[in-house]
Amino acid sequence: MKIVVTVKQVPDPNATQGLESDNTIARDREVVLDPGDEYGIEEGLVLKEAQGGEVILVSMGPERARDAIRKGLSMGADRGILITDEQLAGADALLTAKALAAAIKAESPDLVICATESYDGSTGMVPPMLAELLDMPQLTTAKQVEVSGSKVTIHRQTEDGYQVVEAETPALVTVTAGIAEPRYASLKGIMAARSKEVKQVGLSDLGIEKGEAAETVLAVNDAEARQAGEVVEDDGSVGVEKIMAVLQTAKVV
Amino acid sequence: MAGIWVYAEIGQEKLAPISLELLAKARELGDAEAVALGPGAGAAAAELGKHGAKTVYVSEDAAFGEFIAEPAADTMEALVKQHSPDLVLFGFTTDSREVAGRLAARLGCGLISNALDVKSQDGGFVARVPYFGGAKIADYKANAKPAIVLLRPKSVEASEVGGEAKVEQVQATIGANSKRARILERKVEAAEAVKLEDATVIVSGGRGMGGPENFPILEDLAGALGAAVGASRAVVDAGWVPYSMQVGQTGKTVRPGVYIAVGISGAMQHTVGMKASKVIIAINKDSEAPIMKMADLGVVGDALKIVPKLTEAVKAKKGK
Ligand SMILES: Cc1cc2nc3c(=O)[nH]c(=O)nc-3n(C[C@H](O)[C@H](O)[C@H](O)COP(=O)(O)OP(=O)(O)OC[C@H]3O[C@@H](n4cnc5c(N)ncnc54)[C@H](O)[C@@H]3O)c2cc1C
Ligand SMILES: Nc1ncnc2c1ncn2[C@@H]1O[C@H](COP(=O)(O)O)[C@@H](O)[C@H]1O
Numbered sequence: 001m002k003i004v005v006t007v008k009q010v011p012d013p014n015a016t017q018g019l020e021s022d023n024t025i026a027r028d029r030e031v032v033l034d035p036g037d038e039y040g041i042e043e044g045l046v047l048k049e050a051q052g053g054e055v056i057l058v059s060m061g062p063e064r065a066r067d068a069i070r071k072g073l074s075m076g077a078d079r080g081i082l083i084t085d086e087q088l089a090g091a092d093a094l095l096t097a098k099a100l101a102a103a104i105k106a107e108s109p110d111l112v113i114c115a116t117e118s119y120d121g122s123t124g125m126v127p128p129m130l131a132e133l134l135d136m137p138q139l140t141t142a143k144q145v146e147v148s149g150s151k152v153t154i155h156r157q158t159e160d161g162y163q164v165v166e167a168e169t170p171a172l173v174t175v176t177a178g179i180a181e182p183r184y185a186s187l188k189g190i191m192a193a194r195s196k197e198v199k200q201v202g203l204s205d206l207g208i209e210k211g212e213a214a215e216t217v218l219a220v221n222d223a224e225a226r227q228a229g230e231v232v233e234d235d236g237s238v239g240v241e242k243i244m245a246v247l248q249t250a251k252v253v
Numbered sequence: 254m255a256g257i258w259v260y261a262e263i264g265q266e267k268l269a270p271i272s273l274e275l276l277a278k279a280r281e282l283g284d285a286e287a288v289a290l291g292p293g294a295g296a297a298a299a300e301l302g303k304h305g306a307k308t309v310y311v312s313e314d315a316a317f318g319e320f321i322a323e324p325a326a327d328t329m330e331a332l333v334k335q336h337s338p339d340l341v342l343f344g345f346t347t348d349s350r351e352v353a354g355r356l357a358a359r360l361g362c363g364l365i366s367n368a369l370d371v372k373s374q375d376g377g378f379v380a381r382v383p384y385f386g387g388a389k390i391a392d393y394k395a396n397a398k399p400a401i402v403l404l405r406p407k408s409v410e411a412s413e414v415g416g417e418a419k420v421e422q423v424q425a426t427i428g429a430n431s432k433r434a435r436i437l438e439r440k441v442e443a444a445e446a447v448k449l450e451d452a453t454v455i456v457s458g459g460r461g462m463g464g465p466e467n468f469p470i471l472e473d474l475a476g477a478l479g480a481a482v483g484a485s486r487a488v489v490d491a492g493w494v495p496y497s498m499q500v501g502q503t504g505k506t507v508r509p510g511v512y513i514a515v516g517i518s519g520a521m522q523h524t525v526g527m528k529a530s531k532v533i534i535a536i537n538k539d540s541e542a543p544i545m546k547m548a549d550l551g552v553v554g555d556a557l558k559i560v561p562k563l564t565e566a567v568k569a570k571k572g573k
Contacts (some may be wrong), residue, residue, distance in 0.1 A: 017506045093354075094363040117503065123366035123403075128322065128354025137433030138322060141347055153437075156321075158347075160497050161442035165321060167434045177490045190339075214363020215393040218379060223390045226528055226547040231540060234554030243513075243534055244570065248551050250511050250532050251455055252478060253570045 001053035001147065001169075004109040005044045005077065006100060006130070007037040009061050009068035010119040033068040036115030038182035039175050041072045044113050045146055046180055054078045056107060060088060060099050066198055073193035074185035081107075081199040087203055087210045093121070094214055097129035102206035104134060111152065112172040116141050127174045137167040140174045256338040257283040258399075260329065261301055261309070262349045265439070266293030266318065268451070271344030273304045275404060277453055279342055280305040280414070287373065287418070288332060290325050291317030295420070302418030304411060309418040314425035316432055317376055322348075323431035326355035331426035338399050340378055342371070345403040352364065362397035370409075371402045378402065387525045407450075407506040407529065442495055449498065452481035453510045457500055457527070459485035461516015461537060461556055465493035470560050471515060477567040483527075485517045501526035516539035516556045519544025536560070 012030035044055040057072045060066045060083040069080035083099050089098070104112060111133065117124035131138035139145075141155035143162065152171050155162040185193070203210065232242050247253045260461035261422040262269035272287070289297045291313065298309040298531070306509060310332055315322045329352065330461070333341065343353040345367055358363040365371075368380040369390070378400045384391040395402065415496040449455065456475045458468060468482070475482045483505070484498040500507055502522040512530035517523060519542055535548035536556045545551040552559060 092363055093366070094358060095362075097358060124350060125354045125357075125364065125366050127353045129358040132326070132358035135430075138351060139434050140321065142387040156436075157496055158439070161440045161495075163436045163440070165434055165436050171434070177486075178492065186464055200544060211361075212396055214397055215365050215380075215395055216355075218392040218394050220384060220389050220391045223383065226533070228546045229533075229549035229551065231545050231548075231551040231553060233540070234552050234559055236558075237562075238557050239536070239552040239554050240566050241315040242550055243536075243552060243563055244566050246532060246534055247511065247567070248476075248570075252511055253567055 001047065001051045001111065002107065002109040003044045003047060003053060003055045003101055003111045003113065004104050004107060005040045005055060005057050005072070006035070006126075007041065007057050007059045007068050007072055008034045008118050009059065009065040010034045013119055021190045022143050031064065031067070033071045034119050035117060036117065036119060036177065039179050040113040040115050041075055041077060042180045042182040043175050045076045045183070047111070047145070051147060056081065056109070058100060058103050059083065060091070060096055064089070067109055069198050071185065073198075074190040075183055076189060079196055082198055082200045083202070083206070084200060086200040087091050092214050093123065093125040094129055095210060097126050097133055098205065098208055099206060100126070101130055101133035102208055103201060104130075108170075110169040111147070112170075114134065114172065114174045116174045116176050124174075127172060133170040134172065136170050136171075136172045138172045139165050139167055142175050145173055145175065145179070147213045161230055255278065256336065257285050258338040258341045259285065259306065260343045260349060260352065261287045261289040261297055261343060262344055262346060262538050263289060263293050263318070264348060265289045266291070268293070268297040268300055269344065270411065271346055271349070271406050272297070272301065274409045275304055275342045275344060276301060276304040277405065278371065278409045282340065282371070286310070286338070288329065290328060290425070292352040298418055298420045302416050303413050305414045305416060306418045308421055308422045310421050312423050312425045314427070316425065316427055319436055321434035321436065322351040322355050323433060324425065324427040325352045325530045326359065327428050328423070328426045329356050329433050330359055332423065333399060340400045340402065343401065343403045344550065350403055353401055357401050361397065362401065364401035364403065365393050365395055366403045368402050368404050368408070371404065384523070385523060387521045405506060407508055411570055447475075447479065447481040449481045449483055449500070449505050449507055452507070454478050454480035454513075455500075455507055455509045455511070455530075456480050456485050456515065457483035457485065457517060458488060458512045458515050458543045460487045460491075462488065463557065467557060468494060470557065474560055474564045474567070477564050477571065485523050502549050514544050514548070515560060517544055517566030519547065523528070
C-alpha cells in the first residue's frame with residue numbers, strides 16, 4: 001500500500017511566541033514538525049507495518065521545512081517531497097492544497113493521511129480541498145482507521161460519540177490526536193533518515209500557477225482582552241468564601 | 254440587495270443551531286436565503302423561515318445524510334452557479350467545513366475560515382478572523398465571488414423575526430462518483446445530563462485534576478450547581494473524558510453565565526472557546542497561569558482540596 005502523509009512545519013508550541021512589528025510570525029522562532037502530523041505519520045507507519053508498502057511524506061514550506069520531513073523519516077517513513085517556492089510564501093489554503101495535490105497526484109497513492117487541523121493555521125481547510133482536488137472521498141476526524149483490501153473504515157469522532165464510515169481506496173483520511181501514540185525516533189532511525197531521499201520541487205515543476213489570493217489582509221489589531229479580576233491565595237477557607245460570593249452575585253446560588 | 258446564503262447544516266435529520274445564528278447575520282447583510290439538504294430539510298425550512306430566510310432551497314434526498322460532504326458539495330455547486338449569491342455563509346463545524354472546503358476548491362474561489370464576524374464594506378465582504386492563537390484579530394477582505402465565509406459557532410445570537418420562507422424544492426445534483434464516504438453506523442457514547450452548549454453554568458477540568466479518578470469531584474460540584482461539566486483538550490487527548498466535553502478551538506464554544514476553570518492553564522486554544530462567558534472563575538495552584546489574567550476571580554490553591562469544600566458550601570446554601 002502506498003501511503004502519503006502530509007506534514008507541516010509550524011512554530012514550536014512550547015516556545016515563547018513572538019510577532020514582528022508587521023504582524024508576521026517572528027522568523028527566528030523555533031519551528032517543529034506539527035505535533036498533529038506526528039499522529040498522521042504514526043498511523044501511516046502502523047498501516048505500512050500491517051500491510052506492507054511505502055510511506056511518503058509531503059510538505060509545502062520554506063527550505064527549512066526539510067527538517068520536519070527529516071523528523072518523520074527518522075520515525076520510519078521512507079522518503080519525502082518538499083514543495084518550496086518563493087511564490088508560495090503566505091499561500092492560502094487553496095494554493096497550499098493545489099501544490100500538495102499536484103505533488104501527491106504524481107505518486108498515485110492508495111491513502112492520503114492529514115491531521116485534522118494544523119497548529120498554526122488551525123482551520124482544517126486544506127484536507128477537504130485536497131480531497132476534492134485529488135478526486136478522493138474524505139474520511140475525517142478519525143480516531144481509528146482500518147484497511148482491509150481496498151476498503152478503508154474509520155471511526156469518525158462526533159459530538160456525542162462516533163460514526164463508522166467506509167470508502168474504497170484511494171481515499172483521504174484525517175486523524176485526530178489520540179489515534180495512536182507517536183513513536184520516538186530511535187538513534188538507528190535518525191542515522192537511517194540521513195540517507196533517505198527528499199525530493200525538492202517548485203511550482204513550475206508541478207505545473208501550477210499562483211492565482212489571485214482568495215483574501216486580502218486589510219488590518220491586524222489586538223484582540224479585546226478580558227481584564228484580570230481579583231486573584232486570591234487560598235488559605236483553606238477564603239477561596240471558597242470568595243467563590244460563593246461571586247456565585248451569589250451571579251444568582252447561581 | 255445582495256443575495257446572502259446560509260448553508261443550513263442538518264445533522265441526524267435536525268437543523269443544527271449554528272444555522273439560525275448564521276441567518277441572523279445573513280439578514281443583517283442582505284436578502285437572506287438558505288439551503289437545507291437531507292432528510293428533515295422540509296421541517297427545517299419552516300424554522301429557517303421564522304428566523305428570516307426569504308427562500309429555502311430544499312432537498313430531502315437521503316444521500317445527503319448518508320455520505321460525507323460530496324453530495325452536498327455537488328448540489329451546492331449547482332445551486333451557486335444557478336443563482337450566483339454574493340456570499341455563502343457556513344458554520345465552522347466539522348460537517349459544514351468539509352462541504353465548504355470541497356465547494357471552494359471546486360469553484361476555485363477560496364474561502365475565509367474560522368471567522369468571528371463578517372460585514373459588508375465597499376461593495377464586498379470583510380471578515381474578522383482570530384489570528385496568532387487569538388491574541389490578534391485580522392480583517393480579511395474576500396476577493397472572490399461568491400465570497401465563502403465560515404463563522405465560528407456562538408459568534409452571533411440567533412433571533413426569531415417571524416415569517417415564512419418560500420420553499421423551493423430542488424433537484425439533488427449528485428455526481429455518479431460522489432457517493433463514496435458512506436456513514437454505516439452512528440454510535441452514541443456520551444449523553445450528558447446538561448448540554449454544554451445550553452448550560453448557564455459550566456465547571457471545566459484540566460490536567461490539574463491529576464487524573465480521571467478525580468473528575469467525579471467536578472461532577473459533584475456540577476450536580477450541586479445544576480451545571481454541565483467541560484474539559485480541556487489535554488484531558489480529552491489523554492482519554493480521561495470524552496471529546497463531547499471539550500471546550501475550545503477544536504471543541505465547543507460556550508458562553509455561559511459562569512465558567513469555572515479548574516486546573517486549566519488557559520492556553521489560547523482553550524480560552525477562544527470560553528472567553529465570552531459572563532463571569533470566569535479559575536482555580537489553579539499557579540498564580541502565574543494565563544487563566545488568572547482573564548478570570549474575574551482567580552483562586553490560587555489545590556483544586557482537589559477546594560472543590561469538595563465548595564460543593565459542600567453550595568449544597569448548604571441551597572439547603573440540600
Ligand atoms: C490545533 C490545536 C487545537 C487545540 N484545541 C484545543 C481546544 O479545543 N481546547 C483546549 O482546551 N485545548 C486545545 N488545544 C490545546 C491547548 O493548547 C493546551 O495544550 C490545553 O488547553 C492545555 O490543557 P490544560 O490546561 O488542561 O493543561 P495544562 O496546560 O497542563 O495545565 C494544567 C494546569 O493545572 C494546574 N494545576 C496542576 N495541579 C493542580 C492542582 N492540584 N490544583 C489546581 N491547579 C493545578 C497547573 O498549574 C496548570 O495551570 C489545542 C492545541 C492545538 C495545537
Ligand atoms: N504547508 C503544508 N504542507 C503539508 N501539509 C499541510 C500544509 N498545510 C496543511 N497541511 C496538512 O493539512 C492539515 C490541516 O491543516 P490546516 O488546513 O492548515 O488546518 C495539516 O495538519 C497538514 O497535515
